Amino acid sequence: MPESDLYGPIKDWFEVKGFDVRGEVNHCDLVAKRNDDVIIVELKVKPSLKILYQALDRFALTERVYIGLPGNQGRGKNFRAFKKVLRRLGVGLFLVHASTLGHRVEHAFGPMPVKARSSKRRTAALIREFDGRGDIDNIGGSAAAPVVTVYREDALLIFAFLEILGTASPKALRASGCSERTGEILRANHYHWFEKVERGIYRLNNNASNEVAHAYPELLTRCRALCKTLLAAK
Numbered sequence: 001m002p003e004s005d006l007y008g009p010i011k012d013w014f015e016v017k018g019f020d021v022r023g024e025v026n027h028c029d030l031v032a033k034r035n036d037d038v039i040i041v042e043l044k045v046k047p048s049l050k051i052l053y054q055a056l057d058r059f060a061l062t063e064r065v066y067i068g069l070p071g072n073q074g075r076g077k078n079f080r081a082f083k084k085v086l087r088r089l090g091v092g093l094f095l096v097h098a099s100t101l102g103h104r105v106e107h108a109f110g111p112m113p114v115k116a117r118s119s120k121r122r123t124a125a126l127i128r129e130f131d132g133r134g135d136i137d138n139i140g141g142s143a144a145a146p147v148v149t150v151y152r153e154d155a156l157l158i159f160a161f162l163e164i165l166g167t168a169s170p171k172a173l174r175a176s177g178c179s180e181r182t183g184e185i186l187r188a189n190h191y192h193w194f195e196k197v198e199r200g201i202y203r204l205n206n207n208a209s210n211e212v213a214h215a216y217p218e219l220l221t222r223c224r225a226l227c228k229t230l231l232a233a234k
Contacts, residue, residue: 003029003043006068006096009103010041013094028058030068041066041094047073047082055091064092064111071097071106087112151190153219154179158186159193159204159212160223164231167203177230 007030011021019032019039030041040058044051044067051067058065067086073079073095086093086109093108158178162168168176170183179185186194186202193208212220 003045005098005103006043006070006094009096009105010043010068010094013105013107014039026061028061037064038062039064039066041068043068045070047079052085052089052091055086056089059090065090066092066094066111068094068096071095071104083108151185154181155185155191155193156212156216156219157223157226158182159208160220160227162194162202162204163209163224164227167197167201169200169202171200177226 007023010030011023011032014021014032017034019034019037021030021032023030025031028040029043032039032041038061040062042051042054042058042065047069055065055067083093090112092111095106095108097104097106158173161173161176161178165172165176170186173182174180186196189195191208193205193212194202195205197203
């Protein structure tokens with residue numbers, strides 16, 4: 001559906017509501033006006049960064065800005081993310097659906113005042129993770145590299161202790177200096193580093209040593225040194 005096919009249905013939608021509508025006014029695809037209420041709609045055949053830039057520019061002209069798109073965008077995560085960005089920017093969305101009966105305009109959502117939308121719960125979780133990290137940092141933007149979380153740091157310390165002790169119970173590992181959630185980490189075994197020898201006793205998986213040493217050489221070295229210090233102090 002070309003952009004020009006979006007104009008007519010959206011124009012009709014506004015006119016039914018009492019707006020006067022004009023196309024291509026000062027480089028705006030569609031301008032609707034009712035008394036002092038001015039609305040701008042930018043039309044595109046698919047979501048893009050370009051139309052976001054255009055919509056943001058239109059806020060210099062009016063506080064009510066929409067984007068108009070064909071309705072065949074699907075339900076994929078990319079379009080869901082695009083709609084989330086529009087809401088975050090305060091931009092409204094029209095979708096024009098084509099059928100044998102003609103065009104149907106869907107008012108997906110309207111422009112809205114932009115306000116902070118951070119989640120207190122997610123912010124608190126971010127701060128907990130930040131404060132719980134050790135000295136080893138992750139490189140921002142390196143999505144392919146394994147991320148060192150607090151949970152993974154705790155698991156690596158358990159790993160280092162089991163290298164020295166051979167086998168141990170969660171209680172003994174906690175007493176030696178491991179995390180309070182040592183039992184949970186061993187039972188869940190998310191990284192497949194551990195295996196149960198008998199009830200309440202764990203050791204390292206035979207295949208784990210090379211993997212861990214290769215993936216986390218610096219952090220494992222620190223964990224080993226900490227283990228030796230803690231065991232010597234007992």
